[in-house]
Amino acid sequence: DAGVTQSPTHLIKTRGQQVTLRCSPKSGHDTVSWYQQALGQGPQFIFQYYEEEERQRGNFPDRFSGHQFPNYSSELNVNALLLGDSALYLCASSLNYVGGTEAFFGQGTRLTVV
């Protein structure tokens, strides 16, 4: 059973550049959420995609955008990178269920902005 996969695992970008991170959800899951985890903090919710639409969004600027494809995979795009965007970016997949169900994380993408 394929779990959640993310690519790339590590990335170094220069301030002002743009980055795209990718995620394939767990087999059978239709909902993808993205989180940002800074060092020493818990993950912070960025947004969630379901049926190729952004359904919920956390407190992140519109420099953060995303997309979900018909096969449920997803991308996270960050424009105009800032040093403060350096973090572990996590993708979580789940089933569509009001009130929440178990969410499973990929291995994450470590983004370093220099």
Next chain:
Amino acid sequence: QKEVEQNSGPLSVPEGAIASLNCTYSDRGSQSFFWYRQYSGKSPELIMSIYSNGDKEDGRFTAQLNKASQYVSLLIRDSQPSDSATYLCAVCFGSGYSTLTFGKGTMLLVSP
């Protein structure tokens, strides 16, 4: 503001002891509660989910939920050095579709 609070630790216990990790949350209407384990440099791994008041046991792990007190805990019996990690409490507030609010995590250190 919906918040999840955890003691950052570290919580130090000897091998074989019971480790008790605690979490409080701000929204009485929350429905789903999760514990994740995160090793340094790795991603969070789901270890327990709990949806109703009471205890839920899975192997050496027991999750306890008290919605009236807005409190959820995780007990780890017979703690092993391999249990040393950060434990994240996550809450799905209200009618959220599996959008999780996390605490900052509690670091657990199990000494041999």
